[in-house]
Amino acid sequence: MKKLINTPENYVDEVLAGMQAAHPETYRIGGATGRMLHRPAPVPEKVGVVSGGGFGHIPVFAGYVGDGLLDACAVGDVFASPDMNPMLESIQFADQGRGVLCVVGNYGGDRMNFDMACEMAEMDDIEARKVIVADDVAAAGPDEAEKRRGVAGFVFVTKIAGAAAAQGKTLDDVVAVTQRAADNVRSVGVALSSCTVPQAGKPTFEIADDEMEIGMGIHGEPGVRRGKLRPVDEITDEMIDMLLADKPVEAGGRIAVLINGLGATPIEELYLVFRQAKARLESAGAVIAMHLVGNYATSMEMAGASISVLHLDEELETLLTAPANCPFWKV
Amino acid sequence: MKKLINTPENYVDEVLAGMQAAHPETYRIGGATGRMLHRPAPVPEKVGVVSGGGFGHIPVFAGYVGDGLLDACAVGDVFASPDMNPMLESIQFADQGRGVLCVVGNYGGDRMNFDMACEMAEMDDIEARKVIVADDVAAAGPDEAEKRRGVAGFVFVTKIAGAAAAQGKTLDDVVAVTQRAADNVRSVGVALSSCTVPQAGKPTFEIADDEMEIGMGIHGEPGVRRGKLRPVDEITDEMIDMLLADKPVEAGGRIAVLINGLGATPIEELYLVFRQAKARLESAGAVIAMHLVGNYATSMEMAGASISVLHLDEELETLLTAPANCPFWKV
Amino acid sequence: MGISKNTLKLAIEKIAEKIDPIGDEMNRLDGQLGDGDLGVTLVNGFRNLQGIKDDLPDDLGRALFAMAKSVTAVSGSSFGTLLATALMAAGKQVKDQSNVAWSELPGMLQAAQDAMVARGGASLGDKTMLDMMDSLISALSGLQTPAEMLPAAKTAAEQTLDSFRDQPNKIGRARVYAEKSIGLDDPGMMAIARMIDCFETP
Amino acid sequence: MGISKNTLKLAIEKIAEKIDPIGDEMNRLDGQLGDGDLGVTLVNGFRNLQGIKDDLPDDLGRALFAMAKSVTAVSGSSFGTLLATALMAAGKQVKDQSNVAWSELPGMLQAAQDAMVARGGASLGDKTMLDMMDSLISALSGLQTPAEMLPAAKTAAEQTLDSFRDQPNKIGRARVYAEKSIGLDDPGMMAIARMIDCFETP
């Protein structure tokens, strides 16, 4: 295991300490076990927005605590759901009497624990609701869309939720527009190399030196096709084809695009993916209203990239381009 | 070679095309051979600031074209100096009658070609001057400091130059303060894995699965010590020791710190380096006036990190924290 | 005297006293079919419960929620999550009451069972702790005092173990070992039986 | 008639005409001691020069700078960089003049030589093109016309090759092969000699 770490046991807590040390104006460690990252103070008079999930995906999840994004976030162990308690603490921190939305990736543990946290919050008379992000088209067909994993589309959905809350909308309205974002985002990834969970000490999966896996999940879950590595334009074409097959763009349809690096992929290569993705999407009639290229949802040292497309309507576009600010994303 | 690219021959030009496509408000491809990246228009009435160097280090060099940073930048092949022509084109683009500063990494080809470009510019009655960045303490002792390679310290030096020019200073003053930044910045890196030059097709150097090299250069140039991988706190200690031995901090001395990822290192690990570096520098009496944690000077898919320290005075601090904006760094 | 926060405190103490040997036994049993962590969950869960037992609120509902919370802090396992779910569901049944009659216990267990089904997606007959809950609910229905309830629960627990032992596990981690699970007690069922045993006066 | 932009144009044409076979020979020679790319540099360099030869400015200084620029565009090799350096230094000497007497040629070469020393860091005697330049400067000094200069340059070039052949290379890529280089002509020197040959009337 080739990592710049101290011990697997302290990995998560030490990284959180480093994040707080680097960005104390944005991140504060809180909660009984130090597994909540929250803003220095909750923002009064607005719906709270929180998230939570396994670690090792920075900026997802806790990195998106910031202005116009998350108020607080529960932090699990590497690739393992946090327990309910930091989720509840996040909800309690974020609540300002107008309720809290939890943006949750579609993983069993995350969902179940957020369910419990929401029930617990109810006991404190806090209304807490969930929107599930299930954007990975490679994980299941459209008929079983509810089985899809939550991947980089989380970034767009969280932005929408944060912006809607910042505008002072009611919980019902924040939930509605965030749900619409979740319904309209699609992602697919390609992995070139594995990552290593520190506690496990060895790569999560094996992949040959000349192979890639299209559709692989951000924890190494199987994708749709493993094959020889091909030129980036062809790989990008295949991913765009999958995204458009699942949800076509209309002529003139406005979209947001995220070309996301999984952690170990040079930014140079992400620009190659963007170049081709842009050409393909535009020739399909789409208008790219907004795009991001960079490491927005990672899997530690996994090499590879994902493409996310959010199909916009007027409200979504307004919210997506509204101001936001965290150390990983300024709008 | 496991890269998301099309062909080695087109790699650089296609990445530049992707950068321009993604950030047309900041980057424009120019020059007879398309090897200059420049702002959409030069900024009138100020000293121009340009750079240039081999490719594969994004954001270094061309990524720092932007407000309060570079006006234009010459782009070479991977790890190879651009020829004189795009350097001259960059100088010509940036010149607004007040002269141009070239911020140049200390590599033979880059220096020689910028020398020629400056002489050529003179023929056009453009005054072009150079400041050499030679910040890698691992490359040579303090007695031979002029032999040191230019590494991530480039980021700070460029920021100073860009800010000084933006303030409307004269060329003499921009050169003087930029030179002071170059004189006061120190860096050292640690590499965990190699990168691959696309044209070469295989890793630049070999390094065992349990080894690291302290002091390795950003093209794989030998460092000071190859040894077993150790806990990140110990590695950080060793790097901080080297930096402080070369230029001690005074009690209360104000510094800027850059924890830089080489390309394939998860951001999580950079926060671990920051955590320990901060503790060590502060216990040495330094006051960290400003810090950066992220991928600011890379070597494609090389894994590892570097630490840069800029020793500040009042003017340097003012310039370092002045507004700047490029896709990789907003101040 | 019905069920109050003191009843909960006493129950925690009784079980916690014997949880170490029960934990060892459950790790072994879970290890034969699953990942061998059920005992760890039980030991850590009751260590946490011990930590809060003296500070339980008077409101029984809030007391049960507090217990759920402290159980979930050990995290990760199905049993822990389902136990927390059960405690929360039971808590909702008795919200704002500081004392409820023992005769309401079966109703609380039924609420717990319903919530566990909803959360975990298993059915009765899958050979899980749900089947144990079901037998207990039937056995305790209509009874009025703990003195009547304890022997009824014990008998029901033993009978349930006996009747399921030779069936295969149909859900959870043990399902992949369905064949192997025939002849073995389900660890979750057994854990509940052992907890009931803790209430016997020595 | 002295040296004008037409002289430069003619020189480019003369050399370009024969550069392909010279290039092959120089690649072979450079390959014995270095990386075998000197011929590539020459061929590409003169291809670029051909491209600009008809558009040279009247100002000799600017014309030489334009030539330097087009040579550097092939980039990467020592010879190319040093040739560009030489052209620029010579250009500076004759800035703002459209015609200079042939007697000034040695002075232009001297300026070129000084600049190459400053840029490349080699010394006379290291067995490089510098030594060839040095012989040429001496041989041409005091001469007035190209008709006198050509034979003098030829003789000087041959003598220089002869006198250095059995010495070792002391700088550049060939230095690591110092022993092996004894008995071999230095590729850079030889390249200059071959270029002089191009001016012979057929």
Ligand SMILES: Nc1ncnc2c1ncn2[C@@H]1O[C@H](COP(=O)(O)OP(=O)(O)O)[C@@H](O)[C@H]1O
């Ligand atoms: N979906 C389910 N519904 C009800 N009970 C379940 C379910 N899954 C597991 N169990 C119970 O939990 C016990 C295993 O608990 P535990 O070891 O904590 O689970 P795991 O290690 O598989 O997460 C099983 O013996 C069974 O009684």
Ligand SMILES: Nc1ncnc2c1ncn2[C@@H]1O[C@H](COP(=O)(O)OP(=O)(O)O)[C@@H](O)[C@H]1O
């Ligand atoms: N530092 C130097 N100073 C002067 N001439 C040099 C120097 N280095 C190389 N040369 C000349 O250049 C020739 C080699 O040119 P070239 O093949 O382009 O170099 P390389 O491939 O090593 O970059 C040598 O034969 C020598 O005459």
Ligand SMILES: [Mg+2]
């Ligand atoms: Mg288990």
Ligand SMILES: [Mg+2]
């Ligand atoms: Mg388990």
Ligand SMILES: [Mg+2]
């Ligand atoms: Mg050569």
Ligand SMILES: [Mg+2]
């Ligand atoms: Mg060469």
